Amino acid sequence: MNKANGRTLYRIPKTGKISGVCAGIADYFNFETWLVRVLAISILLLGGGGPVVVIYVALWMILDIKPESTTHAKGHKDIEVKKKVWQAGEPAKRALHDVNSQFYALEIRLQRLERHVTSDNFDLKREINNL
Numbered sequence: 001m002n003k004a005n006g007r008t009l010y011r012i013p014k015t016g017k018i019s020g021v022c023a024g025i026a027d028y029f030n031f032e033t034w035l036v037r038v039l040a041i042s043i044l045l046l047g048g049g050g051p052v053v054v055i056y057v058a059l060w061m062i063l064d065i066k067p068e069s070t071t072h073a074k075g076h077k078d079i080e081v082k083k084k085v086w087q088a089g090e091p092a093k094r095a096l097h098d099v100n101s102q103f104y105a106l107e108i109r110l111q112r113l114e115r116h117v118t119s120d121n122f123d124l125k126r127e128i129n130n131l
Helices: 021-029 033-045 049-062 092-117 120-130
Strands: none
Touching: 021 033, 021 049, 033 049, 092 120
């Protein structure tokens, strides 16, 4: 739809309750999804029912479904830390735990690689390939 700051407004049915419109708006503005849902329901209940329903259905029909998120090697995703309570992302402690587990997995892979490269079997295979 509209690109602002390199971001596109999509709907996200996987994390949405009905069609993912509120989840897409929350993702676009970097808010928690529950906050957007509460805001939409509050406006609906406080007398803005007609416009909210019309806008929701229109966005449901207009917005594309968000493509699968990009991941890095071995399925690792970017970690976003929330700075304020209403923003989307992980709390700092959870993000630190995730980063720590990713570094631990990389450390194990590096140890295995070093063990293989320094083994006699590696030197033997290299000599055979050089023949």
